[in-house]
């Protein structure tokens with residue numbers, strides 16, 4: 001049987017795997033990448049990028065709905081087929097351009113899931129491959145829900161490729177994926193029900209703001225069913241029927257489409273990690289601060305699949321860079337948990353960076369909590385916005401911001417300004433000295449940090 005050797009064998013061609021592979025090949029190492037799906041990873045082909053393209057059309061409709069009666073006569077009619085064509089013009093070229101780019105750099109490509117057969121060997125495409133170092137960068141896959149008929153559930157991949165807006169849809173799980181797409185479909189005319197096992201949506205965000213966002217989506221027509229457990233799914237002629245349990249009762253609900261948005265888990269199943277002594281749990285492949293497996297020193301893991309991930313694109317890229325650096329130079333760069341802003345792309349958007357109020361209060365002796373419903377402010381009123389609010393947390397002793405939570409139509413941009421202020425250690429006074437454009441949402445941030453004196 002054919003055997004080949006590389007210095008570095010990377011599994012997964014998303015941002016994490018590509019970043020590690022490119023660094024290694026640039027340093028003169030022999031490198032290969034394998035992927036069992038199209039090359040390019042989740043973000044560019046079936047995640048962040050196509051999602052934002054589709055959601056901007058919902059934003060347009062939502063914005064025009066807000067201004068109906070103030071000069072807008074009719075909401076724009078969306079040609080979904082054309083929208084899909086536009087989106088596909090971004091996603092379709094990704095696999096071939098990624099493959100061409102990697103090949104041009106001198107990286108060998110494999111198109112299958114490799115399986116570890118020993119500590120330093122995998123089997124892929126019928127070949128035994130040995131490598132000095134392996135990089136596992138396989139990302140996340142949707143969580144499998146263990147109930148009868150679960151295989152009828154669709155995932156975010158299917159939402160992104162919908163041929164038409166369904167008449168009705170049920171989402172199971174109100175995290176980032178569920179909330180973004182339930183906002184999109186409900187705005188574009190779909191009758192949406194959200195089923196969530198927890199007692200609220202987006203539990204990783206501030207509840208003062210999540211409650212407001214939930215109310216906005218309810219106004220959009222979304223029916224939220226919290227503390228509800230799906231237990232079985234059945235196909236009818238036109239619809240799907242979901243059986244669920246709530247308050248000790250078992251009931252059913254029907255819809256044209258039912259989406260599994262109940263979270264994503266590390267993609268390690270197919271790799272036979274045990275043959276290489278690589279340890280993984282529900283957090284992913286267990287790694288130390290050098291992104292190196294804690295149980296096999298020949299192996300690094302980065303991006304969503306690593307146990308140190310916060311599953312977001314910028315962090316996955318950073319971890320890929322650190323893994324690559326440490327393979328080339330020996331373990332010398334540590335992953336230091338940077339401040340990571342995150343955002344749910346609804347309208348209004350919900351963004352967050354740093355500590356929650358509870359975390360800040362447990363960490364610092366005295367904290368100042370700036371919190372307000374700002375729907376009466378000019379920026380909100382001028383677009384007849386459906387909600388505008390914030391919570392900013394400051395360490396009273398240092399007068400520095402330690403957490404910021406924003407609900408606004410521009411939160412995806414303004415959260416970055418606060419991230420910069422936090423990273424640079426600006427005090428409230430320093431921040432308020434800045435001159436920003438007017439009238440802008442960034443300028444509002446200064447008013448949110450009210451003067452104490």
Ligand SMILES: Cc1cc2nc3c(=O)[nH]c(=O)nc-3n(C[C@H](O)[C@H](O)[C@H](O)COP(=O)(O)OP(=O)(O)OC[C@H]3O[C@@H](n4cnc5c(N)ncnc54)[C@H](O)[C@@H]3O)c2cc1C
Pocket residue numbers: 011012013014015016017034035036037038039040041042043044046047048049051112113114137138139140156177267270271302303304305310311312313314316
């Ligand atoms: C719908 C959606 C929207 C998102 N929106 C955002 C957003 O707005 N902002 C943001 O920051 N993040 C967003 N994310 C998260 C973001 O996409 C991920 O954090 C990021 O893509 C992770 O990069 P990665 O390189 O670690 O993994 P991925 O990009 O997932 O790459 C992993 C690759 O490994 C391959 N693979 C898996 N198993 C195997 C195997 N056994 N053998 C070979 N190859 C394998 C996969 O096919 C894939 O190509 C979103 C995710 C989803 C699903």
Ligand SMILES: NC(=O)c1ccc[n+]([C@@H]2O[C@H](COP(=O)([O-])OP(=O)(O)OC[C@H]3O[C@@H](n4cnc5c(N)ncnc54)[C@H](O)[C@@H]3O)[C@@H](O)[C@H]2O)c1
Pocket residue numbers: 145172173174175176177178180195196197198201202203228229230261262263264310311312342343344345
């Ligand atoms: N805008 C963004 O940055 C963005 C967008 C999409 C995804 N992502 C990344 O992808 C990751 C995964 O996102 P996600 O939305 O898939 O997961 P998530 O973990 O954010 O949300 C999953 C939700 O499903 C619920 N749930 C779990 N099991 C359930 C069940 N049996 N029945 C009903 N509800 C159930 C959970 O309580 C939770 O509210 C996120 O952590 C995020 O980092 C980011």
